[in-house]
Amino acid sequence: MNPLPLVAVAGNPNAGKSALFNALTGARQKVGNYPGVTVERHVGRATLPDGAPVEFVDLPGAYGLDPSSPDEAVTRDVLLGKQKGERLPQALLIVVDASNLDNHLRFALQLIDLGLPTVIALNMIDLAKRDGLELDAGKLEQELGVPVVETVAVRKRGMDEVMERLNELLLQPRKIRAGEGPSHDLLTLQRRAREIAIGAIVRETPVRRITHRLDGVLLHPVAGPIILAAVMFLMFQAVFSWSTVPADALEAATLNIGNVVGRALPPGLFRSLIVDGVFAGVGAVIVFLPQILILFGFILVLESTGYMVRAAFIMDRLMSHAGLSGRAFIPLLSSFACAVPGIMATRTIDDPKDRLTTILVAPLMTCSARLPVYTLIIAAFIPAVTVGPGIGLQGLVLFGLYISGIVSALLAAIVLSKTAVKGGGGAFMMELPKYQLPRLGDVLIGLWQRSMIFLKRAGTIILGTTIVLWALASFPQAGPGEKQSDVSIAGHIADGIHAVVAPIGFNKDISMALLPAMAAREVAVAAIGTVYSLDATSDQGVQTLEQRLAGRWSLATALAFLAWFVFAPQCISTIAVTRRETNGWRWPLFMVSYLFVLAYIAAGATYWTAVAFGLG
Amino acid sequence: MTGPMIPLDQLKLGTHARIAAIDWAALGESEANRLRQFGFDEGVSVEPLHLGPFGKDPLAVKVGRMTVAIRKAQAKAVKVTTEAA
Numbered sequence: 001m002n003p004l005p006l007v008a009v010a011g012n013p014n015a016g017k018s019a020l021f022n023a024l025t026g027a028r029q030k031v032g033n034y035p036g037v038t039v040e041r042h043v044g045r046a047t048l049p050d051g052a053p054v055e056f057v058d059l060p061g062a063y064g065l066d067p068s069s070p071d072e073a074v075t076r077d078v079l080l081g082k083q084k085g086e087r088l089p090q091a092l093l094i095v096v097d098a099s100n101l102d103n104h105l106r107f108a109l110q111l112i113d114l115g116l117p118t119v120i121a122l123n124m125i126d127l128a129k130r131d132g133l134e135l136d137a138g139k140l141e142q143e144l145g146v147p148v149v150e151t152v153a154v155r156k157r158g159m160d161e162v163m164e165r166l167n168e169l170l171l172q173p174r175k176i177r178a179g180e181g182p183s184h185d186l187l188t189l190q191r192r193a194r195e196i197a198i199g200a201i202v203r204e205t206p207v208r209r210i211t212h213r214l215d216g217v218l219l220h221p222v223a224g225p226i227i228l229a230a231v232m233f234l235m236f237q238a239v240f241s242w243s244t245v246p247a248d249a250l251e252a253a254t255l256n257i258g259n260v261v262g263r264a265l266p267p268g269l270f271r272s273l274i275v276d277g278v279f280a281g282v283g284a285v286i287v288f289l290p291q292i293l294i295l296f297g298f299i300l301v302l303e304s305t306g307y308m309v310r311a312a313f314i315m316d317r318l319m320s321h322a323g324l325s326g327r328a329f330i331p332l333l334s335s336f337a338c339a340v341p342g343i344m345a346t347r348t349i350d351d352p353k354d355r356l357t358t359i360l361v362a363p364l365m366t367c368s369a370r371l372p373v374y375t376l377i378i379a380a381f382i383p384a385v386t387v388g389p390g391i392g393l394q395g396l397v398l399f400g401l402y403i404s405g406i407v408s409a410l411l412a413a414i415v416l417s418k419t420a421v422k423g424g425g426g427a428f429m430m431e432l433p434k435y436q437l438p439r440l441g442d443v444l445i446g447l448w449q450r451s452m453i454f455l456k457r458a459g460t461i462i463l464g465t466t467i468v469l470w471a472l473a474s475f476p477q478a479g480p481g482e483k484q485s486d487v488s489i490a491g492h493i494a495d496g497i498h499a500v501v502a503p504i505g506f507n508k509d510i511s512m513a514l515l516p517a518m519a520a521r522e523v524a525v526a527a528i529g530t531v532y533s534l535d536a537t538s539d540q541g542v543q544t545l546e547q548r549l550a551g552r553w554s555l556a557t558a559l560a561f562l563a564w565f566v567f568a569p570q571c572i573s574t575i576a577v578t579r580r581e582t583n584g585w586r587w588p589l590f591m592v593s594y595l596f597v598l599a600y601i602a603a604g605a606t607y608w609t610a611v612a613f614g615l616g
Numbered sequence: 617m618t619g620p621m622i623p624l625d626q627l628k629l630g631t632h633a634r635i636a637a638i639d640w641a642a643l644g645e646s647e648a649n650r651l652r653q654f655g656f657d658e659g660v661s662v663e664p665l666h667l668g669p670f671g672k673d674p675l676a677v678k679v680g681r682m683t684v685a686i687r688k689a690q691a692k693a694v695k696v697t698t699e700a701a
Binding site for chain 2: 063064066068099100101102103106186187190191194211212215219220221222224225309312313314316317318320326351427428429430431432
């Protein structure tokens with residue numbers, strides 16, 4: 001089969017490249033990985049005006065063809081036809097920000113030099129006008145020698161014309177050569193870019209730019225940090241409170257379906273597998289989808305508005321005390337969703353030592369997979385009372401757990417940057433892009449991709465682990481008067497683990513959950529769910545997990561369990577991505593060991609403090 | 617007439633100036649590369665806009681049409697002259 005013609009979408013960061021890619025391909029996208037590197041490959045399909053299908057690949061944003069990160073290296077290699085897992089594109093769509101031509105044209109000139117058939121999208125032309133800048137696209141086209149199309153990707157303006165120009169280029173029989181990289185030095189190109197940009201400006205009226213005025217408030221020395229703290233607090237309150245209604249509905253639905261299916265099946269092992277294994281296990285995890293979506297929603301919106309970079313700017317100085325740069329703020333903030341994309345996002349950190357430190361502390365940020373564990377325990381043990389206007393005690397405890405993660409990450413970074421990872425601490429250099437309203441469609445596409453990843457995990461790793469655990473917990477079968485969780489294989493394994501964790505207040509149920517939690521942390525909840533439904537007598541069948549827990553654990557044990565999970569050794573995926581990003585086993589092993597030690601100490605300290613206060 | 621050459625990190629916020637010289641040797645290779653990519657070059661207009669709230673670092677500076685954040689340690693290598701004098 002002949003592959004479809006491939007069009008590469010390239011441009012500077014913040015040129016609106018991904019918005020344009022979304023506008024051209026809509027929901028017909030696939031996210032994968034380039035082989036051997038952890039750079040995401042986004043491809044999507046569209047139909048040319050003549051009816052032929054075409055494939056677009058959204059290349060990582062870059063400032064030039066001389067890469068300073070693995071992302072930028074992929075962009076260069078694809079365009080030179082040297083990237084494994086990607087064919088040489090037949091055409092190139094360069095996206096430039098109309099109000100930042102001096103800078104974006106330099107990279108565009110480099111790209112035009114590659115000799116691929118090229119169209120330039122003069123993007124965000126509306127924002128340029130808003131800023132009092134009037135441009136002559138025809139003049140630009142003359143100077144650059146390639147078609148230039150005015151676009152507003154977020155409003156889908158100019159998309160038809162882009163497709164028409166690409167169609168014309170793809171129809172022309174033209175020999176495609178793989179270029180040999182930049183021929184001019186950076187400063188010469190930069191000066192040429194500035195000349196062309198100045199030549200294309202028809203009129204410029206100075207106006208007070210919206211971004212400038214917003215930055216006056218959001219980067220204000222006093223108001224800035226207060227607003228940042230408020231945004232973070234709102235985000236975590238939202239994760240906990242906005243999700244209650246959909247999460248309760250999902251939980252009720254899962255319970256009901258489980259009961260209906262259970263009644264339809266003949267009693268016996270198979271029914272136990274479906275009801276106690278599949279429904280109790282996976283069901284316990286699916287209910288956290290609303291929270292994960294709210295968290296990702298916040299992160300996507302903060303990123304697309306341009307606020308995330310401002311947060312990095314505000315935090316840089318504090319982060320530098322911890323041996324990190326403000327750049328680490330974004331990977332660490334993403335780690336609240338999941339450490340895997342967080343660790344992958346560290347690739348934007350130029351300094352290798354800074355980057356390593358960031359990777360090592362990223363798992364301390366409370367990832368969304370820990371959220372199910374936190375919320376379950378909080379719901380079971382912390383009363384739902386308010387302690388102030390609009391501030392619930394449960395939300396406050398959750399906030400506290402997140403804060404402990406952050407504080408420990410900073411402390412760990414200080415220690416690491418003075419011991420194991422000495423010699424980092426260089427630069428912080430970032431572009432502060434214009435503020436933009438987030439576009440619902442782009443956020444929804446991002447949310448859709450994230451929830452699919454989560455549901456696939458729930459459907460494969462979590463389901464698989466749950467079934468294995470169900471089997472271990474179901475055999476051999478308990479005789480009369482015996483408790484299933486005592487006689488099973490899992491029970492005996494848990495006895496072994498229990499001997500180690502009993503001093504820090506963990507009971508046997510927890511011991512049983514710890515091992516599968518390594519596959520994915522949220523499995524801890526699924527595992528406890530499975531164990532308890534196996535132990536339940538028939539009249540307890542419809543109790544929720546929270547009701548069961550509250551009856552069986554002491555408050556001290558519950559608190560110790562929470563403390564454990566602040567540090568808990570990370571899941572297999574995190575270890576795997578760390579190995580990939582650090583090229584070896586040394587650092588992932590180091591990471592697992594130090595976190596295990598911290599988790600043990602923290603849980604022990606919490607347990608014995610709580611017992612001393614009479615909560616045992 | 618141009619004023620005396622001062623390092624960018626000592627320029628008052630909101631002051632328009634032009635880059636007179638950049639001490640590339642004082643910067644690391646990747647830092648120098650990034651600055652070039654941001655468009656730092658002799659003759660380009662600069663205007664410091666904001667300072668980080670904690671310890672007045674880093675510095676947000678408008679360079680050409682773009683706003684970038686750099687630490688004062690790097691800004692020091694950029695020498696500027698103010699237009700009026």
